[in-house]
């Protein structure tokens with residue numbers, strides 16, 4: 562083949578290539594196109610095979626022209642291939658449309674359990690007044706739970722707290738007052754004592770406001786001059802801290818074997834502001850806690866000098882306060898793993 566012949570045929574091959582390329586619109590077409598213009602049976606490959614029959618004097622120029630033709634055809638192919646690739650990609654993007662204005666996924670934040678919120682609020686209050694925090698076991702000796710709290714064996718006062726017996730002389734503590742005995746034993750007759758003891762207690766009880774397991778916070782102060790007035794002051798401040806400064810606080814005489822005199826504290830009903838409604842059983846008041854001056858027998862039974870020292874104690878129910886504060890209708894909700902119920906406390 563002569564250069565002139567090649568130029569003519571080369572032009573024709575390129576022209577055919579350019580003519581056909583417009584019709585190529587997908588990957589299949591592209592493969593066919595590639596085979597036809599760059600494959601084994603293409604005109605281009607044919608020209609390479611003809612190199613041998615070219616006059617050696619023209620061979621170099623032929624080679625240059627041929628390689629230029631090859632570059633052109635390959636460029637046509639490459640341009641088309643990238644067009645098709647871009648087209649496929651944009652089709653894929655259109656199918657998988659992402660709406661970036663949609664809200665994202667938030668990781669589920671936990672919440673402080675309402676029971677624990679109350680514990681924290683009350684312990685913060687007392688720590689601020691300089692109280693220590695004491696602890697005791699839930700499986701407790703009959704001795705600490707009853708006898709050392711001035712409730713002798715067979716005393717009818719034991720019926721006030723129907724307890725679970727674990728073994729001879731061992732119970733699930735029925736109140737955190739048992740920790741009073743432990744604190745006094747640890748302090749060996751020394752004063753002052755200023756502690757609170759939060760913890761779980763157990764009684765044979767079961768209805769919407771009572772559970773076999775619930776929480777109490779005990780308070781115990783022993784010193785030479787801890788007075789009834791101090792007790793009233795602290796409890797009034799505590800109840801207003803928990804339920805709002807507007808609440809009226811009322812103290813009624815009561816009975817506990819370990820305190821004398823004993824009192825119970827009420828707050829004015831926050832539903833009706835003391836007018837009387839179904840929430841406060843039309844009394845205008847809501848009962849909150851028990852307290853009193855430490856009974857001299859309790860001081861003596863726990864190795865304290867009842868002539869020199871005196872004190873006061875109080876006990877409040879954590880669950881009851883949580884239910885009142887957050888309007889919880891059933892105590893069991895505090896112990897069931899109800900995600901929807903607990904989620905309500907997330908933002909507070």
Ligand code: PHE
Pocket residue numbers: 735736737738779780817820851852853874875876877
């Ligand atoms: N322990 C009492 C109860 O569980 C509460 C209380 C504690 C009363 C301390 C007076 C003093 O009912």
